[in-house]
Amino acid sequence: MTLYGENKVNGKKLIGAMLTILCWLPFQLQGEEEREPYDDRYCTTCHGADGRGNFGVQAPRLAGMEPWYLKRQLENFRTGIRGAHLKDIEGMAMRPMAVQLTDEGIADVVEWVGDWNYIPAQVTIEGDSAVGKQLYSQCATCHGDEAQGNEMLGAPALRGQNDWYLVTQLKNFKKGWRGSESLDNYGQQMMPMAQILADEDSINNVVSHINTLGKN
């Protein structure tokens, strides 16, 4: 897929017609052709090649994420429903990027992500998946037996996500770093659910069970 086009003019780059994601652009470039144009590859800097997720900067997998969920999260980051808690370092880093996005920009990103190859996530968490299966029965109500997600209930798919990211988010929900924002309807539902997981072991167990449901 062509994401953007560039023409070299006098050694400086001008923006080509394919740059639809340019609608994120917060600055006026008129008369500023000399300046380095906007780079549309921000997503993959943090979220890894083809949006596979990157443990090194704790950025989740985007490839394979449901479009409706991706859209909601980008909107949440934009309004500050997510990424405003001072302890949520990675969320805080995501927010300013989302703030730049128009509705069309969000639609473009969602479409772009939809084009990426999905490569199965690696298992990196150790836990007792049998115990986790028991615990998961509560989660299944919303997220589905196969952790396939349920758009009607607003619950995202969990299978196929990087396991370390699921662990982090469960911890964040538990500590109220995510979901304590009053406008975050779904997060507010998730926060008390996360309390069911008593400790780190429980979290690892439930995530280990989700790992067995792995999306291919």
Added chain:
Amino acid sequence: MNKLVTRREFLNLLGSTGGASAALKAGAALGLLPAASIAKPLDLLALGSNNKKVAILGGGLSGLTVAYELSKRGYDCTILEASHRCGGRIFTVRHGDLIDEIGNRQYCEFDEDPHLYFNGGAARIPGFHHNLLSYCKELGVELEVFVGENNNAYFQDDALLDGKPIRVNDYKTNIRGFLGEMLAKSMSEQEMDKPFTEQEAENLLGIIRSFGDLKEGDLYTGSSRSGYKTGGYIAHGVQKDIIAFRDLLQTQLGNQIFTAYEGDHGPSLLQAKGGMDNITAGFLRKIGEQVKYHAMVSAINVSNDGVEIAYDQDGTRHALKVDYCFSCIPTHLITGLEHNFPGDYVKALKYVRRGDAYKAAFQAKERFWEKDGIYGGITKTNNRSTGIWYPSHGMHQNKGILLGAYNFRGGLYHTNMSQQERIEAHIKDGEKVHPNYRNLVEKPVTIAWHRINHMLGCAASWNRSFGTWTQEEKLMFDTLQAPVHGRHYIIGDQITVNVAWMESAIRSAHWALEDLDQRVRTELG
């Protein structure tokens, strides 16, 4: 309240905790002469007709070093650089330049003038960073002195003298006076255990007296070292008042005032004339043709007979097959690529933590610090912005670029703010030193390395506990330093034990080059 101790008790305390100092022992072999004070030339085999292809991932200084040295010896090198420029953390900002912070993209609005630049990354070169300096010489990169230590600059701490800024000189002179007096008194009053001959003791007393500028009776009664209150040329100088010892002890930063310019930060320091990125430019004059920009590596597959690399450029995925590959891509970004690295290698990659260095700068409408007799140097403040750096160049020009904040470890505090909040915070901190600061500065830039596109950090940290490395950490370091299948090398300051120096980036490149050279020599017999 804390228990009060008398001066004598304090000295006894020092004596009892310190015991007999090792330094008092005579004849210790101190090995003060440096072993190799000059950069050792690289002895690498020139290939002749044995063409070998090399990919360099990331156009950071270590990558440029590898490309330069290997190209000289007949290797066919390609540099893949994800961003619009080479140099990575060597980053000089001038009029119109892009600061590609994710979520806070800025264009630098400084006036267009060669001396109005800001080194947003590397800014100073110690005189003993021989390998870097020898490249500067070889590549025709002009150098000038960087003024780090300036006793005329200020020291400001809310806890000290009601937050009033004082000259570094005033702080040092008074502290030295009081310390000197204490030492001299203890020498003459206390029976010394005779580690000294009489002459040695006399010499030591001389040093102590001059250290503190002591007067008769070994008393500190003030000094003209930090200048006069009035006079000093036509009229006789009137000595400044002493700052009470107790007052000087209200700040927690006193130790830093005395150690700020030791080790790597010790004078003399240098900078590249016209901006640190002239070092990058020096390399690019030689190998610029070999760089592909906006070429973001997405996959690395290493096998026994080569490395296959995928990169995205112009919206297309390209493949590149090479014999060897050198990567200065930060470890925390390598973990996001597709690769086939062995498990222990991946474990080490994931262990390294990224740092969060942060800098900010202003254009000053006038060089107001020069009116205070400050030419270059650093004002130290006990607040989050940590200080103000005055430019070491462009003296008596109309304007100048000031560093308004520098956080090497702990930069997230400002990073997490909006651009407006960051600027306001630095102005507030600056106003405590220069009262009219707000009106004197303009056109701010902030550089939050934790969010700069394709860097997302500085500097790598290997050890979790301060100062020491565990055995496991040392092993992981060795794992990452060794090339995968003898073909994929990680380079950059990240794979040294002295991170965040350009010299370290070069040293890592040299280590890898020498390792490669051994392999190539063996292979070619």
